Amino acid sequence: MALALPVLLIGCLLQGAMCQKFQAFLPQTMEAVKGSCVTIPCSFDIERQFESDLDNTCTGIWTQGKHLKFVFESRDPQQSSIKGNLTGVLTRKDCSTTLNNMQPQHSSDYRFRLSCSNRLKYIFTDGTRISVKDDPPSPTLTPSTLEVKEGTVVRLTCSAPAPCLSLPPTLTWTSGLGEVQETLQENLDKTKVKMSVVNFDASHLHHRQKISCTALYRKQDGSTESSVNSSLTAEITYSPKGTTVSVSPSGPVKEHTTVTLTCTSNANPAVKDYTWYRADGGQGASIGTGQTLNINASPDTDPIFCKAENEVGVGRSSNTQIDVQYSPKETTVVVSPSGPVKEGSNVTLACSSRASPAVQNYNWYRVDGSQEITIGTGQVIDFTASRESVSLFCTAQNDLGAGRSNVSHVDVQFAPQILPSSDCNKTVDQVKCSCKTSGNPPPTLHWYLDELPVNTSGQSEIRYVPENGTNVSLITVSQAQWRDHTLLCRSSNSLGSATLQFYFLHVPKTTTESQDLVVVLILVATVVALIVLVCALLFVIRAQKSHQNLLKSQCPSNTSTVAMNQLQPSGEENEVPTTKDEDIYANTTELEKDDVAQPATTSEPNSTSLPSSDQNNTSGAGNSSEETTVESKDAIYSNVTWKRKSKIRKEGDGTNLLDSSYPQEEMSVERGLTGDFVNNAVEMGNLYGQVKPRNVRKESECEYAQVKFRHSAVQK
Secondary structure, three states, X not given: OOOHHHHHHHHHHHHHHHOOOOEEEOOOEEEEEOOXXXXXXXXXXXXXXXXXXXOOOOEEEEEEOOOOEEEEEOOOHHHOOOOEEEOOOHHHOEOOEEEOOOOHHHOEEEEEEEEOOOOOEEEEEEEEEEEEEOOOOOOEEEOOOEEEEOOOEEEEEEEEEOOOOOOOOEEEEOOOOOEEEEEEEEOOOOOEEEEEEEEEEOOHHHOOOEEEEEEEEOOOOOOOOEEEEEEEEEEEEEEEEEEEEEEEOOOOEEOOOEEEEEEEEEEEOOOOEEEEEEEEOOEEEEEEEOOEEEEEOOOOOOXXXXXXXXXXXXXXXXXXXXXXXXXXXXXXXXEEOOOOEEOOOEEEEEEEEEEEOOOOEEEEEEEEOOEEEEEEEOOEEEEEOOHHHOEEEEEEEEOOEEEEOOOEEOOEEEEEEEOOOOEEEEOOOOEEEEEEEEEEOOOEEEEEEOOEEEOOOOOEEEEEEEEOOEEEEEEEEOOOOOOOEEEEEEEEEOOEEEEEEEEEOOOOOOOXXXXXXXXXXXXXXXXXXXXXXXXXXXXXXXXXXXXXXXXHHHOOOOOOOOOOOOOOOOOOOOOOOOOOOOOOOEEOOOXXXXXXXXXXXXXXXXXXXXXXXXXXXXHHHHHOXXXXXXXXXXXXXXXXXXXXXXXXXXXXXXXXXXXXXXXXXXXXXOOOOOOOOOOOOOOOOOOOOOOOOOOOOOOOOOOEEEEEEEOOOOOO
């Protein structure tokens, strides 16, 4: 039984070889595009006895339908109803043929007939079904679906049938995928297919992207090209991508405002966990979980980021800094140069502050006790260092408020200075001296007695006491009776030194009783001096009052003010008053007697006839050249004598002031009366010399005016 099977197989093979028959090999069906060609792959076998008849006289004929209508003959293809050409070689048993410009009415069954000039004439029973369609079939994508993880290398193949070998389809992929390779391959049934392969790395950008392959078929009849495509949607799994943080409210927010942060990310599959972190240097400190996070806005808030995680991996957002607006904080003063500076040096101060929005105004102040004195504006100021400007601060201001720096102490160094309050106090048995000094660096104090250093000993004691920023050294010398000793206080630092000398005279010893006596004598002398001063003042006041009462008794009823003009004494007509003369006042008194007759006439203003200087001479009054009647008004005349202070001092020497003065006569009118004034020299008890009026400079100072009023009986 085991040997029977091989024998049977060998017999069958021998029978096939010995029993060769007529047979055609071609596709059972084919599709052609309207207006294009179709290439029919064809081969055949004939019985062995006809092998010798297969020669160059053979012709290939294609018949259509069950009536076997001849539609193509290779011997005369142009005369065929369906034009084409025989692409195969019949002697090689290849009957492949291309039929051109296929139309829908050409759809039918086609069989091949072999016709030779000899006895070999045969129509093969095996045929093919050709379908002519308006549109070609869609290309085939392999694989038909795409589900891969990001980073996977993807290979996609697009295949489209090529029924017309002279016009194969053009295949096009979605742009940007990767490198494309094209080939023309043969199927098992000898039909051709156009192949296009694309390779690319799967990315999250390809997720849910439509990947398509388009086949473009050209036509032989000049009609519009036919285009068909096939596509698939890529399904790419990837870790979270494009993770971002959004802030609400957006834009600047004020300090202490509640801010909501939202973390968003693109991932497949979806994100399952969100975590929030505060960017603290290179490390991140977790501050919360969930897709949203609420925080209180603060200027000290560090940048924040979030992480999104799924089954594939983790995505991280960039740092997000919340724009928190606040008033100036951390306001500080930077001093340049830093460290100690010498008095008189130039110092630059810079005010720095952290604020949002930025600082708009800077102001500078100097602290003077409890007062704050403005010294400048601007972020940077320059000033000359002095010991009074050692404590400074600045303020920074924006729209939300102001910030103030701490007081900065500029270390201004200056040479020592011994204060005027340094002094000595002497007692019976000792001398106490204090030396007060200021300086920076703090000076040292040393005492020298007759240029020799003095230290604390049995005869002297030295103490150092700080007092209000100054150094005070107190020395007590027990032997106060030292004669003509010099005590010196020296203050010194790195910038200089200052000295102050105390010179001791001989101080005799006294008892306590003698000291008390001296004090009593001083008090008594003081009291006596005060009493004498008071008495002198009372005497002067009484003398003035007596003089005034005497004048009032002579003319108790009428007084008026005399208008004064400045005149110079005789002999000083060309003398110009100097500005050094002091202003001097004029006392005027208007006298009136009951028996004065009302004058009817007076001298003309230009009259030069003056009365005699003798008081008993009454004839001078009757010698007036002219008299003018005056209405019933009493007129009292004033005798005014102007003097300089120098003239007054000479009265004790017997100088005749009356003869050396320049008179100015003025009429004083009794208070309450009206009338004409007469300005002329008249009889007033003295005979004045004829003088000429002259102008007096307005800026001249006034002098003493001795005014005497007399009643004069003018002859009618």
